[in-house]
Amino acid sequence: MRVGIGILGGGTVGGTLARKLLEDREVIAAKSGIDLELVRVAVRDLSLPRVFPASYATDRPEDVVADPSVDLVVEVMGGLEPALGLVLAALDLGKPVVTANKEMVAAEGPTLFTRAASKGVSLLFEAAVGGGIPLIRPLSESLSGERIRRVLGIVNGTTNFILTAMESEGWSYEAAVAEAQRLGYAEADPTADVSGADAGAKAAILAGLAFGVWVGPDRVFVEGIEGLDAADLVYARQLGYRVKLLAVAEDTGDGVVARVHPAFVPLDHPLSGVRGAANAVFIEGPDIGELLFMGPGAGGGPTATAVLGDVIEAARELLAAAQVAPRIRFGPGTVLDFADVETKWYLRLEVVDAPGVLAQIAGVFGEHRVSIMSVWQEGRGDAATLLLVTHDAPESNHRAATDALRHLDVVRQVAATVRVVTDEP
Amino acid sequence: MRVGIGILGGGTVGGTLARKLLEDREVIAAKSGIDLELVRVAVRDLSLPRVFPASYATDRPEDVVADPSVDLVVEVMGGLEPALGLVLAALDLGKPVVTANKEMVAAEGPTLFTRAASKGVSLLFEAAVGGGIPLIRPLSESLSGERIRRVLGIVNGTTNFILTAMESEGWSYEAAVAEAQRLGYAEADPTADVSGADAGAKAAILAGLAFGVWVGPDRVFVEGIEGLDAADLVYARQLGYRVKLLAVAEDTGDGVVARVHPAFVPLDHPLSGVRGAANAVFIEGPDIGELLFMGPGAGGGPTATAVLGDVIEAARELLAAAQVAPRIRFGPGTVLDFADVETKWYLRLEVVDAPGVLAQIAGVFGEHRVSIMSVWQEGRGDAATLLLVTHDAPESNHRAATDALRHLDVVRQVAATVRVVTDEP
Secondary structure (H helix, E strand, O other), X not given: OEEXXXXXXXXXXXXXXXXXHHHOHHHHHHHHOOEEEEEEEEOOOOXXXXXXXXXXXXXXXXXXXXXXXXXXXXXXXXXXXXXXXXXXXXXXXXXXEEEOOHHHHHHHHHHHHHHXXXXXXXXXXXXXXXXXXXXXXXXXXXXXXXXOOEEEEEOOHHHHHHHHHHHHHOOOHHHHHHHHHHOOOXXXXXXXXXXXXXXXXXXXXXXXXXXOEOOOHHHOEEOOOOOOOHHHHHHHHHOOEEEEEEEEEXXXXXXXXXXXXXXXXXXXXXXXXXXXXXXXXXXXXXXXXEEEEEEEOOOHHHHHHHHHHHHHHHHHHHHOXXXXXXXXXXXXXXXXOHHHOEEEEEEEEEEEOOOOXXXXXXXXXXXXXXXXXXXXXXXXXXXXXXXXXXXXXXXXXXXXXXXXXXOOOOEEEEEEEEEEOOOOO | OEEEEEEEOOXXXXXXXXXXXXXXXXXXXXXHOOEEEEEEXXXXXXXXXXXOOXXXXXXXXXXXXXXXXXXXXXXXXXXXXXXXXXXXXXXXXXXOEEEOOHHHHHHHHHHHHHHHHHHOOOEEOHHHOOOOOOOXXXXXXXXXXXXXXXXXXXXXXXXXXXXXXXXXXXXOHXXXXXXXXXXOOOOOOOHHHHOOHHHHHHHHHHHHHHHOEOOOHHHOEEOOOOOOOHHHHHHHHHOOEEEEEEXXXXXXXOOEEEEEEEEEEEOOOHHHHOXXXXXXXXXXXXXOEEXXXXXXXXXXXXXXXXHHHHHHHHHHHHHOOOOOOOOOOOEOOOEOOHHHOEEEEEEEEXXXXXXXXXXXXXXXXXXXXXXXXXXXXXXXXXXXXXXXXXXXXXXXXXXXXXXXXXXXXXXXEEEEEEEEOOOOO
């Protein structure tokens, strides 16, 4: 049966999707029994060349949504507006929507899910997290019977490329960013990636799906990789770790927390082996044990493939004439303040090399109830570098201890602090 | 809304599922909006202790299927009959079925899918391949828009445990099997695992889902690990490989082939790093690139979690009162004879150490149009060990060449042949 497809956005993902729909129409029909007919593609600039015939292009996205021969709308424009208004308009017309828009889903998820449910149509967003890696469907369907404890993700390929280059080539942060830009892995303005904002939206979505509690992007603690020193990547290796920008969604027992920050990951953990621009997500639960999903986190081909999988599924549900029940419901739940969340910290201190220094430093940690797991000291002349890894302590205690360290005469500099994420939380 | 659940099979998976349904009923209802009520569990022997209350147990599985308060049937007995008859009876009553039975799905997939489609109910089998790893849904839904080229899987934890122990501990095959039995990873009679039969059924299912062509277990080429010599695991490492029992489903362009055999896997391939009883599946396609799914391939907790995910999805579809359209259709397609399929081979030959030996051996390969990629020779006294890796050649050519080698006077023994699976097919 025929389903007319309208695409909002004619960039890399939208263009690749249009090409796949045109090229693979018969293969898809044979495999799924559904005839997907591309109707229109809304592009920003009609004068640019496209990988699909110009006759499909229009610069009026609202016309695509309203077109009666469009039965299903794909939104791959990105950003909040006008995407949100167009998606809500499509849902109001009873048209299923497939989107790859992490920002929109993270910020307006509950609005979108409620609207879709009230209209009895599908709203699918497999490509919003992890690009081409099937994650959303496994999390919200296959694992719906598991009390997931923690989700750890490398969900931003740009920053993983930069960190891999810094570590394996010994490059500075600036040099690695420049190389990522040269190869097309980073934008001219890389802020959304390196600040952790992109990963933050994805962490909010992962937490919502894993725990049925909508965290929202504003409640996600986000720290980027801009402040990382290449020296700490070297020290990480000496201590048995690699540094990764992790998105963490966790149910601590007291509540749910979502956070993004650089993290020391043990060398024997599967996530520490994820190199270059790849993405991976690691899921832990009492019955399932440990699951790893790894693959391409971005790019036109992978992302368009994930979108197309959603399109086929949404078309299937549309043709089944089902009142589509929402796949996951969101309860009130408790979202924790990050200040109360316990983590281990790695600290690099530049200190005076004199008797009694370690005792003073240990004293500060003790006052703030942070206990130290291990200490390494490298002397050099009258100064020394001290590397410490702590046991778990609340974020607020770590911060207070670090502030107090800065005021010690014997501490010349708190040169680095990075959270440590291990198998044993 | 309430959905009554009947379970056929009260072993590890059925028992764990019953426990989860009883313990997590409220959590699941809050998250999915569906009230799953356990009604009955059919067990083989009522006198055995269970992890769920005895009041749920019955030894009459046909009564569970027929019970009007059972809306959905879970089949976790395994084996062909009586499982198949019971599942068809449930579908005929319009009850959705969730099964973990790889044997039944591999052998009778088309019968089951057709019957379910004609009754408009779901038949889900996520746990049939890869235990707790979500694979079936990603393959049949998320990747339905991709022209998958190849699926490589480590889908039998028992044999992966044995191979890992042989390689890392230097144990003989017999010692590794005994240790696997001692730890509960292998049955008292390990034949179904070590012969490759278990992996063969899974390869048939993976090929069907990846390519929309039902291969069926009888068309799968299967070679087990019984004949492996620990020496070849050592040589594999020297040549840059690890030996894994791989399930391979491939679309060569000429047709589809499914096969299971020990394989040399390059050390830098993600599958070579899968250790112990873990499972993993690696999927390749032109748009998606490469995807890896890794996790627990067996065990009550992971498998019951996968089954429960299916139960929630099937219940959701039942409550949506949808005519459930089949997720994937199977076409006629071409299933290749394994004799025509091209692979690379590793061979270990025990030969006489004399001038002209290599020329004779190379001549035999040339006559059978098998070209040699690399040769290593280790002399010892008047004998020598020759390790060869070939380029791609059809299975039938490899076999004819190997037979001819056995008739050469200078070849004392063809001590081992193992197929090589690389990134570049």
